[in-house]
Amino acid sequence: MQNKDYHAQLNPAQLKAVQSISGPHLVIAGAGSGKTRVLVHRVAYLVEHGVNPEEILLLTFTRRAAEEMLRRASTLLDKRCSRVSGGTFHSFANFILRKYAAFAGLSSNFSILDQSDAEDAVGLVRAKLTLNKTDKRFPRKHAILEVISKSTNKSALLEDVLQQEYPQFQEFSAQIKKIRDGYNEYKRKKSLLDYDDLLIYLQVLLSQHADLRKKLSSRYKYIMVDEYQDTNRLQAHISCLLASEHGNIMVVGDDAQSIYSFRGANFRNIIDFPKIFKGTKIITLEENYRSTQPILDLTNAVIRQAKEKFEKNLFTRKTGGELPIFIDCPDDSAQSKFVADKILELREDGVNLKDMAVLFRSGWHSNDLEVELASRNIPFVKYGGLKFVEAAHIKDVLSYLRIAHNPADQVSWMRALQLIPGIGPKTANLILEAMAEKNKNAQEKIFKKKEELVKLFDLFDQVKADIDKPAALIEMFLKYYQPLLKIKYDDFHKRLNDLDSLINIAGRYKLLEQFLTDMALEPPERALVESGRADKDDSTLTLSTIHSAKGLEWSTVFIIYAADGHLPSYLSLENPDQLEEERRLFYVACTRAKMNLFLCKPNIDRSPRSQLASGGTVFTQVSRFLEQGGVLDKFISTQASGSEDGIGQFELEDIIGQPGKRSKEFFEDMKDYFSEENGF
DNA sequence: TGCTGTATCTTTTTT
DNA sequence: AGATACAGCA
Numbered sequence: 196m197q198n199k200d201y202h203a204q205l206n207p208a209q210l211k212a213v214q215s216i217s218g219p220h221l222v223i224a225g226a227g228s229g230k231t232r233v234l235v236h237r238v239a240y241l242v243e244h245g246v247n248p249e250e251i252l253l254l255t256f257t258r259r260a261a262e263e264m265l266r267r268a269s270t271l272l273d274k275r276c277s278r279v280s281g282g283t284f285h286s287f288a289n290f291i292l293r294k295y296a297a298f299a300g301l302s303s304n305f306s307i308l309d310q311s312d313a314e315d316a317v318g319l320v321r322a323k324l325t326l327n328k329t330d331k332r333f334p335r336k337h338a339i340l341e342v343i344s345k346s347t348n349k350s351a352l353l354e355d356v357l358q359q360e361y362p363q364f365q366e367f368s369a370q371i372k373k374i375r376d377g378y379n380e381y382k383r384k385k386s387l388l389d390y391d392d393l394l395i396y397l398q399v400l401l402s403q404h405a406d407l408r409k410k411l412s413s414r415y416k417y418i419m420v421d422e423y424q425d426t427n428r429l430q431a432h433i434s435c436l437l438a439s440e441h442g443n444i445m446v447v448g449d450d451a452q453s454i455y456s457f458r459g460a461n462f463r464n465i466i467d468f469p470k471i472f473k474g475t476k477i478i479t480l481e482e483n484y485r486s487t488q489p490i491l492d493l494t495n496a497v498i499r500q501a502k503e504k505f506e507k508n509l510f511t512r513k514t515g516g517e518l519p520i521f522i523d524c525p526d527d528s529a530q531s532k533f534v535a536d537k538i539l540e541l542r543e544d545g546v547n548l549k550d551m552a553v554l555f556r557s558g559w560h561s562n563d564l565e566v567e568l569a570s571r572n573i574p575f576v577k578y579g580g581l582k583f584v585e586a587a588h589i590k591d592v593l594s595y596l597r598i599a600h601n602p603a604d605q606v607s608w609m610r611a612l613q614l615i616p617g618i619g620p621k622t623a624n625l626i627l628e629a630m631a632e633k634n635k636n637a638q639e640k641i642f643k644k645k646e647e648l649v650k651l652f653d654l655f656d657q658v659k660a661d662i663d664k665p666a667a668l669i670e671m672f673l674k675y676y677q678p679l680l681k682i683k684y685d686d687f688h689k690r691l692n693d694l695d696s697l698i699n700i701a702g703r704y705k706l707l708e709q710f711l712t713d714m715a716l717e718p719p720e721r722a723l724v725e726s727g728r729a730d731k732d733d734s735t736l737t738l739s740t741i742h743s744a745k746g747l748e749w750s751t752v753f754i755i756y757a758a759d760g761h762l763p764s765y766l767s768l769e770n771p772d773q774l775e776e777e778r779r780l781f782y783v784a785c786t787r788a789k790m791n792l793f794l795c796k797p798n799i800d801r802s803p804r805s806q807l808a809s810g811g812t813v814f815t816q817v818s819r820f821l822e823q824g825g826v827l828d829k830f831i832s833t834q835a836s837g838s839e840d841g842i843g844q845f846e847l848e849d850i851i852g853q854p855g856k857r858s859k860e861f862f863e864d865m866k867d868y869f870s871e872e873n874g875f
Numbered sequence: 876t877g878c879t880g881t882a883t884c885t886t887t888t889t890t
Numbered sequence: 891a892g893a894t895a896c897a898g899c900a
Contacts, residue, residue, distance in 0.1 A: 310890085335893090390890050391890090454888075458889065557886080587892090618878085620877090621876080622878085740889095765887095767887085
């Protein structure tokens with residue numbers, strides 16, 4: 196009956212993956228090969244065959260991805276599919292740890308530190324150990340946390356991480372270890388967990404409590420892990436522990452799309468998977484359903500240059516399609532104008548804005564474009580880059596809520612206290628010590644000096660009744676915080692607006708704990724908050740870092756700043772492994788496109804760094820990933836065959852790089868165009 | 876002593 | 891644009 200539908204909608208390899216129910220499976224899925232479709236159908240298939248949805252655990256990279264899959268599975272079958280358990284490793288860990296806090300030696304109201312909180316805590320510990328005064332070249336708190344985090348995520352010794360990736364810090368090995376131990380102790384005492392701790396605690400919980408492991412493994416009888424190439428050792432270990440009772444685990448991934456090694460991910464998890472689970476069946480998906488042949492030719496040529504990869508042979512049955520186009524723009528703002536022009540033109544031709552995306556390596560690459568789009572009233576949502584909750588004033592208010600939720604949260608206390616004028620790190624510490632020791636004398640002494648302090652404490656006393664209405668709680672704290680905000684920031688008006696938005700978001704939550712957890716683990720995107728929407732609506736252009744574009748696809752894709760030093764990033768040029776990751780990143784970016792692919796670069800680099808380095812005008816080079824292996828020539832020469840007469844006769848969209856034709860000439864060509872049409 | 880203002884770098888990517 | 895280091899001020 197239903198099986199017929201599955202046959203019709205899936206190719207043989209996909210069908211096999213969907214219908215393989217028991218035992219370990221590894222699905223190697225090339226870009227655009229219908230990986231999501233397999234997962235969605237598999238969920239439906241399992242439920243249809245009598246599996247209780249709650250016994251299926253779907254671990255994905257973002258909660259958005261999980262929700263999208265469950266929504267699609269629901270349309271395929273029925274509402275039962277939405278009861279499937281799922282989320283990110285971190286949110287799943289949070290869920291389990293709150294429930295079984297006692298087993299893990301935690302109090303269930305633990306706070307989650309985001310990266311900057313964690314950095315603050317490291318800074319505190321470092322200051323306490325007075326290691327910062329010894330030497331000027333001592334690593335910053337940011338770098339220290341990075342080293343510590345990498346060693347946990349890779350399950351590697353700190354020394355090894357230092358030796359391999361941070362040789363410049365090797366001489367501080369002993370001090371960094373001291374800071375790490377101090378940091379761990381500090382967090383444990385104050386019921387604080389950073390991102391890595393969520394994983395560590397879950398791993399320890401599962402390894403050390405056999406009864407609990409059995410219980411959980413029996414509860415989650417079917418485990419699926421998406422984007423397995425971007426899991427780290429710790430996450431791989433957790434997956435295996437969860438599957439220990441039954442071995443029903445399917446992991447899906449593509450080694451060519453591994454782009455998270457900077458946080459400890461290792462695509463060798465894919466190779467090692469069959470070693471851990473004997474009898475693993477491997478299924479390879481090679482047919483591409485996403486892109487046209489010319490785009491596929493380009494992406495295949497890009498990944499062919501990779502130093503290390505599993506051979507895959509992606510093919511499509513689609514014929515025809517436009518050739519990818521490379522545009523060398525005079526500068527950043529010309530690039531923005533080109534992209535905006537082209538987007539408007541495509542929209543006139545009937546392409547919906549939601550089917551277009553602009554991708555880039557780092558958050559600031561889109562700054563100029565954002566201004567341009569705004570001035571032309573093109574609605575967009577930006578993913579990646581700085582998050583809404585990372586703004587100082589939002590963090591300030593959240594720190595009050597976190598104290599209300601977990602009074603031991605000293606990181607938040609430090610932040611909240613230092614907002615009061617006249618209180619810096621030292622006094623804040625003094626207050627906290629006086630409170631901890633219940634030293635009435637010392638307390639009164641300090642309290643007498645600052646009436647703000649009394650107000651703050653009174654507020655926390657009042658709070659207890661309303662603890663589970665986050666929105667009301669914020670409004671209450673806002674009365675106290677508003678005057679402080681005005682002193683602290685000149686642009687307090689804009690920031691007050693943001694705080695209204697925060698109240699709005701909080702209004703969607705009944706429980707304070709859930710609200711705070713979400714703000715730490717699944718923070719809303721800035722652009723969505725500012726437009727007052729929960730989701731992007733139907734006709735919105737997408738701007739995204741390549742990392743945040745993972746797993747998504749659009750009919751038209753623009754990649755901006757495809758220049759050497761930007762993509763690949765100048766920070767990765769020295770290290771061969773990092774450079775390979777940049778290549779995969781570029782691959783991921785290009786493979787997002789279904790029909791049209793545009794690559795742009797500004798010819799003049801006005802970024803502060805390059806200005807500083809040279810003092811003069813810096814001309815960019817085409818990204819080396821296009822130069823190498825004739826990638827650029829290959830996809831261009833096909834196009835060039837129909838355009839021997841040169842560039843003059845072409846509309847803008849036909850201006851492309853030709854073999855051997857380099858920046859200087861393009862600069863002239865583009866300059867002409869932009870001066871005439873756009874009033875340069 | 877500790878806080879605040881000013882100068883000076885430094886800016887990848889994310890849970 | 892934000893964090894950090896340093897020097898002067900209460």
